[in-house]
Amino acid sequence: MTDSRAPSFASTLRRPEPPAGGLSRMHLTAISELTNDDLQFLLSLSQYYARLIASDAAIPPRLAGRTQINLFFENSTRTNCSFELAAKKLGANVIMVPVAASSVHKGEELKDTVQTLAAMGADAMIVRHTQAGSAQLVADVLGNARIPTAVINAGEGMRAHPTQALLDALTMLNALDRSAPQGLNDVTIAICGDVRHSRVARSNTELLPRLGATVRFVGPTALHPDANTYPKIDRFENLEAGLRNCDFVMTLRMQFERMEGALDLSPDDYYQHYGLTHTSLRFANPGAKILHPGPMNRGIEIAGALADDREVSLVLDQVANGVSTRMAVLDALLTEQE
């Protein structure tokens, strides 16, 4: 099987060289903690795994005998399953903790839950939580207990979703048929909609400018982040003006559960003004592509027909790239640490 959306350059079938001395971090809790060398290595390794999967070549079982624990305190389809698949493709054992049926519901503290699971011999713990800072808290708890488990943030609160940002960057690089070192120079990306409540937007806003891209926020002012944050990012309230000259449009799920009255628009009104459709996409550059991290609200932030149009929609490419990106993160953290 070949995949036309995987990068075509031949060097991606060679495993890239890690930074001298290995990855600078034991855990991945935020994009900001990665050095530029770490970032380049993770993206190059993601492209290598994307190409390897597309080529049907055998995948070296670099994590054979290792154990990953997925600990998700919040619902997930894409992240949870792709971390499981990524680990299994690399030969690791995976335990998906059934949080709803666990001793968490007997009142066990997060500290005790993660120490207990890690003490079973986990090499990696994948953590999703409603509270910002949870992944670092887990890393600190395990560090204090001298348990050498790598902690990976799988999305926490409104603050961070670093592997989503990495897979989004990979998707754009692949769509442009660029290698990681070529980066996203001269590329303009509109992040549209509910930026205020989005951990995906925050992690992407940390990552994409480091790859050379220009990022802008588009949506009603009530859904922009606080005015004193991200001072270098241009903000647009008008969709037509916001999409002008953009190469990629990343629209976000409207998080109605977090609105707390912030938005004075009904879902129908929102779709009228900000819904991404084939018609509104014409405001962007010819050939512009769309992304959505999922889950999508069809008919609210995006038209179903646009989401399903694979000429312009990279939504399923994002999902596929989630596997190769998470393979890269696991491989790098578990085999290339300093």
Ligand code: CP
């Ligand atoms: N994009 C994302 O995090 O999706 P899930 O909530 O399904 O994992």
